[in-house]
Amino acid sequence: MGRRSDHNREELEALILAEGHRHMAEAGFAKFSSREVAKRIGYSVGTLYNVFGSYDRLIVAINTRTFHLWAAYLEHCLASNPKDGRESRPETRIAALVEGYFSFARENTNIWMAIYDHRLPPGIPMPEDYARQRAVLTEVVVREVAAALPPESGAIAPRLARSLVATVHGHCTFALNGSFALLGETDPLEMATARVRESLRAAGARL
Amino acid sequence: MGRRSDHNREELEALILAEGHRHMAEAGFAKFSSREVAKRIGYSVGTLYNVFGSYDRLIVAINTRTFHLWAAYLEHCLASNPKDGRESRPETRIAALVEGYFSFARENTNIWMAIYDHRLPPGIPMPEDYARQRAVLTEVVVREVAAALPPESGAIAPRLARSLVATVHGHCTFALNGSFALLGETDPLEMATARVRESLRAAGARL
DNA sequence: CGAAAAATTAAACACCGTTCAATAAAATAA
DNA sequence: TTATTTTATTGAACGGTGTTTAATTTTTCG
Numbered sequence: 001m002g003r004r005s006d007h008n009r010e011e012l013e014a015l016i017l018a019e020g021h022r023h024m025a026e027a028g029f030a031k032f033s034s035r036e037v038a039k040r041i042g043y044s045v046g047t048l049y050n051v052f053g054s055y056d057r058l059i060v061a062i063n064t065r066t067f068h069l070w071a072a073y074l075e076h077c078l079a080s081n082p083k084d085g086r087e088s089r090p091e092t093r094i095a096a097l098v099e100g101y102f103s104f105a106r107e108n109t110n111i112w113m114a115i116y117d118h119r120l121p122p123g124i125p126m127p128e129d130y131a132r133q134r135a136v137l138t139e140v141v142v143r144e145v146a147a148a149l150p151p152e153s154g155a156i157a158p159r160l161a162r163s164l165v166a167t168v169h170g171h172c173t174f175a176l177n178g179s180f181a182l183l184g185e186t187d188p189l190e191m192a193t194a195r196v197r198e199s200l201r202a203a204g205a206r207l
Numbered sequence: 208m209g210r211r212s213d214h215n216r217e218e219l220e221a222l223i224l225a226e227g228h229r230h231m232a233e234a235g236f237a238k239f240s241s242r243e244v245a246k247r248i249g250y251s252v253g254t255l256y257n258v259f260g261s262y263d264r265l266i267v268a269i270n271t272r273t274f275h276l277w278a279a280y281l282e283h284c285l286a287s288n289p290k291d292g293r294e295s296r297p298e299t300r301i302a303a304l305v306e307g308y309f310s311f312a313r314e315n316t317n318i319w320m321a322i323y324d325h326r327l328p329p330g331i332p333m334p335e336d337y338a339r340q341r342a343v344l345t346e347v348v349v350r351e352v353a354a355a356l357p358p359e360s361g362a363i364a365p366r367l368a369r370s371l372v373a374t375v376h377g378h379c380t381f382a383l384n385g386s387f388a389l390l391g392e393t394d395p396l397e398m399a400t401a402r403v404r405e406s407l408r409a410a411g412a413r414l
Numbered sequence: 415c416g417a418a419a420a421a422t423t424a425a426a427c428a429c430c431g432t433t434c435a436a437t438a439a440a441a442t443a444a
Numbered sequence: 445t446t447a448t449t450t451t452a453t454t455g456a457a458c459g460g461t462g463t464t465t466a467a468t469t470t471t472t473c474g
Contacts, residue, residue: 044454131389138390162390163398170377182338183345183369191370195406202405251423262462
């Protein structure tokens with residue numbers, strides 16, 4: 001049948017992705033539907049499948065975009081705490097990072113949760129884009145952790161950074177899914193920040 | 208229509224729960240289906256809805272059972288490290304707890320993940336059973352954390368324990384969903400244990 | 415036994431992801 | 445230009461889901 005005059009393949013992919021991202025933000029992972037995305041952009045379901053191949057690949061593309069937004073958001077948070085200003089202490093920048101992790105998740109709950117709600121069927125490998133965007137995000141943390149540690153400890157920064165991301169992730173998850181509220185915890189961000197500070201100090205950081 | 212001779216209401220509820228749990232363990236949250244559970248126990252879907260009211264309440268019941276199993280598993284792990292034996296040091300018991308957290312999740316991935324995959328629609332409150340079973344699990348950790356801290360720090364044990372559970376949860380999640388593998392981390396358990404030890408030391412524990 | 419109560423069913427509804435022959439439009443060839 | 449090939453798009457069909465409900469069966473009890 002026919003090529004439409006108003007969208008080439010590239011534009012169509014971008015259109016689906018943009019609307020898919022919006023729908024995910026509004027509806028959340030559990031209620032997300034590829035049919036609904038198709039309806040919203042005025043194409044039929046089949047077209048979506050021609051472009052993305054499957055539901056899973058569409059979700060992965062949406063999540064990849066979320067990683068991109070997230071990394072940009074964190075860099076923006078850090079830019080408010082410049083290295084050379086009065087508030088340039090590594091502690092401040094680390095705190096800004098933890099706070100940024102939490103506030104991105106809080107202000108974009110559905111798209112943030114979708115990253116962890118979705119799991120690829122076993123055997124299907126992650127697209128390269130996904131791994132790369134995720135690595136970018138991790139690199140930001142590695143860089144800041146390395147800056148907080150004494151120069152001679154730089155080698156351990158990557159492993160420690162990954163571990164601290166997991167620490168913050170755990171706290172953020174419990175904050176957003178109600179686990180902390182259920183158990184009586186009222187300030188998850190403070191708890192996460194404290195745990196990160198302790199581990200950095202144990203690794204030799206002077207905070 | 209009629210009451211069957213072979214199951215009263217209580218037995219039927221237990222039957223559904225047992226088969227539901229089994230199905231969740233085999234299929235995982237994404238492929239779980241109440242219709243499939245009904246088919247397996249030889250009842251129709253309607254009966255399931257008469258007993259549990261909705262899909263969500265069935266899932267919550269399954270997850271509540273998982274919390275119960277999990278707490279029992281952890282107590283069993285701790286029993287292998289008795290308080291009064293040669294290996295009675297709090298550090299050993301804390302390590303056993305972290306290891307138990309990981310190994311339960313690893314050996315029961317689907318039912319463990321289902322706890323965090325499922326989210327109640329907003330407005331519907333958690334059943335009391337769920338909160339209670341979850342509190343039991345947390346109490347185990349609070350008790351061990353308090354034992355690791357100096358007596359005068361006992362008051363902070365509950366908050367610290369919740370935070371350490373979040374820390375371990377984050378590491379366990381990243382270990383099981385492939386995040387750590389993607390980022391090159393090869394020993395999540397070691398990382399989690401190290402973070403917990405650091406935080407306990409910072410709180411005054413002599414490990 | 416017969417009537418009231420309770421339990422169970424099966425069909426219907428509105429969704430979902432996925433596939434695929436038919437079709438319409440664009441690109442190319444004659 | 446017209447004819448043909450290639451490409452993009454569709455919409456119906458399939459088998460699945462959670463959920464509701466009228467009809468039906470079974471049990472209970474007077």
